[in-house]
Amino acid sequence: MEYNFQFGVLANYLPEFFGGLGLTLFLSFAGIFGGLGLGIACAIISVRGPLFPRAVVRIYVEIMRNTPMLVQIFVIFFGLPSLGVRLSPFTSVLVAIVLNNGGYIAEIVRAGIESIHPSQIEAAESLGLTRGQTMRFVILPPALERVMTPIISQSVLLMLATSLVSAVGVEDLTGVAMIASSETFRTMEIYLVIAVIYICLNFIFRILLNAVGLIVFKRSRQRFLGRV
Amino acid sequence: MSVIQVENIRKRFGSLEVLKGVSMSVEAGEVVALIGRSGSGKSTLLRCLNGLEMIDEGAIAIAGHRMSYNAAELRALRRDVGIVFQGYNLFPHLTAGENIMLAPVQVKRLSKSEARIEAQRCLDLVGLGDRFDSYPDMLSGGQQQRVAIARSLAMQPVVMLFDEVTSALDPELTEEVLAAIEDLAAQGMTMILVTHEMRFARRVADRTIYMRDGIIHEQGPSDSLFAEPQTSELRSFLKAELGQ
Numbered sequence: 047m048e049y050n051f052q053f054g055v056l057a058n059y060l061p062e063f064f065g066g067l068g069l070t071l072f073l074s075f076a077g078i079f080g081g082l083g084l085g086i087a088c089a090i091i092s093v094r095g096p097l098f099p100r101a102v103v104r105i106y107v108e109i110m111r112n113t114p115m116l117v118q119i120f121v122i123f124f125g126l127p128s129l130g131v132r133l134s135p136f137t138s139v140l141v142a143i144v145l146n147n148g149g150y151i152a153e154i155v156r157a158g159i160e161s162i163h164p165s166q167i168e169a170a171e172s173l174g175l176t177r178g179q180t181m182r183f184v185i186l187p188p189a190l191e192r193v194m195t196p197i198i199s200q201s202v203l204l205m206l207a208t209s210l211v212s213a214v215g216v217e218d219l220t221g222v223a224m225i226a227s228s229e230t231f232r233t234m235e236i237y238l239v240i241a242v243i244y245i246c247l248n249f250i251f252r253i254l255l256n257a258v259g260l261i262v263f264k265r266s267r268q269r270f271l272g273r274v
Numbered sequence: 275m276s277v278i279q280v281e282n283i284r285k286r287f288g289s290l291e292v293l294k295g296v297s298m299s300v301e302a303g304e305v306v307a308l309i310g311r312s313g314s315g316k317s318t319l320l321r322c323l324n325g326l327e328m329i330d331e332g333a334i335a336i337a338g339h340r341m342s343y344n345a346a347e348l349r350a351l352r353r354d355v356g357i358v359f360q361g362y363n364l365f366p367h368l369t370a371g372e373n374i375m376l377a378p379v380q381v382k383r384l385s386k387s388e389a390r391i392e393a394q395r396c397l398d399l400v401g402l403g404d405r406f407d408s409y410p411d412m413l414s415g416g417q418q419q420r421v422a423i424a425r426s427l428a429m430q431p432v433v434m435l436f437d438e439v440t441s442a443l444d445p446e447l448t449e450e451v452l453a454a455i456e457d458l459a460a461q462g463m464t465m466i467l468v469t470h471e472m473r474f475a476r477r478v479a480d481r482t483i484y485m486r487d488g489i490i491h492e493q494g495p496s497d498s499l500f501a502e503p504q505t506s507e508l509r510s511f512l513k514a515e516l517g518q
């Protein structure tokens with residue numbers, strides 16, 4: 047068992063790797079924030095909405111949370127064309143990622159909303175706020191603040207899961223690695239480097255998303271500043 | 275002219291009838307204390323008055339509005355009827371000042387700066403002028419309750435309803451909240467106070483209503499009601515309350 051590590055050949059693929067990294071970052075951010083918006087909307091519908099939209103959201107959320115993301119990507123990319131909807135690989139995976147994350151975020155945010163005591167709603171409505179204003183100013187902010195940690199964990203998992211897009215030929219970080227390794231056979235070196243990059247991204251995303259949380263939530267920020 | 279007019283209202287929760295035909299009227303500037311045993315329907319009556327509970331029968335007119343369960347009409351009514359609860363119910367993610375500013379900005383469409391001035395004025399009224407930027411969890415229970423009162427006052431209500439606003443507080447903290455309410459009474463605010471503080475009711479309320487099993491069992495000017503209760507039920511209730 048002698049293996050001679052050679053990282054040198056990777057240098058030839060530097061531009062491709064940066065391209066792949068860019069794509070991974072783009073898909074991650076689009077998925078995280080697109081999914082967040084979609085998830086919040088779905089969470090609101092599933093606690094406050096009329097019966098029919100509520101049922102639709104329920105079904106959507108269950109499908110997203112109970113099927114593998116790879117299958118979701120395949121359905122959109124390979125399955126939809128038979129219904130006449132033809133999307134590029136890139137669009138397909140973008141849609142799949144946002145839909146997938148939306149399903150998970152919807153469940154997290156719904157739990158946050160349900161953790162808000164009904165007396166808060168009574169207080170808001172007693173002041174003459176509309177249901178929409180109550181949701182926007184009284185329920186959502188503390189609900190989201192409370193579930194910030196699970197949202198961040200889910201977002202990081204999503205970032206890692208974007209590697210699945212390589213399965214339909216999208217050249218994200220993993221996709222580029224697949225190409226490079228089939229051309230150079232330096233499989234071990236390439237995937238080791240890729241793994242390290244994902245670990246770094248993981249840290250960077252956690253820090254970044256926590257920072258976003260501190261910018262958005264004033265009370266969390268003041269507590270944080272109070273501790274340091 | 276009466277600011278609150280309640281005509282023979284009934285309220286059921288499932289098979290349990292909690293209000294069994296209550297009628298009352300409250301004049302402008304009048305302070306009415308609502309007393310009675312636990313479960314007699316005091317909170318339910320108060321909650322019916324601002325539409326938090328829907329009545330099954332009867333009619334309510336308050337602060338110039340007929341009770342309606344149409345969302346927009348109910349909001350209009352609630353702008354003019356302040357309510358303060360036992361549990362304060364401050365919004366935990368907003369500072370004291372922001373708690374107070376929210377409804378004036380969103381409901382009355384005041385500008386931020388107008389609302390800020392109004393919030394500061396209301397905090398001053400309850401003796402918390404220097405706590406504008408404190409979050410609720412940085413305040414004592416008594417201070418939180420006074421912020422809740424200030425939050426209601428900022429909507430410049432015609433009527434204020436208080437539901438046992440001191441029963442979660444220590445005796446010292448109770449005093450500061452009662453003082454804030456007494457100030458309001460002195461300024462001529464129309465109020466209904468549900469309370470277990472019999473001495474406070476007697477001192478501040480013009481009239482006291484004793485509720486029992488979902489009806490008004492006895493009522494009268496506070497002085498005479500406390501001095502000479504007419505019914506044996508009220509006598510034993512007062513003995514138990516004051517005996518502690």
Ligand SMILES: Nc1ncnc2c1ncn2[C@@H]1O[C@H](COP(=O)(O)OP(=O)(O)OP(=O)(O)O)[C@@H](O)[C@H]1O
Pocket residue numbers: 287290292310311312313314315316317318319
């Ligand atoms: N939402 C509800 N659903 C079912 N029953 C209720 C509800 N709210 C109140 N009740 C019942 O109505 C009765 C009167 O309650 P209410 O809260 O009005 O009493 P109260 O006079 O305010 O008592 P306390 O002094 O303990 O606050 C009680 O038996 C209570 O259990």
Ligand SMILES: [Mg+2]
Pocket residue numbers: 316317318437438
């Ligand atoms: Mg009560």
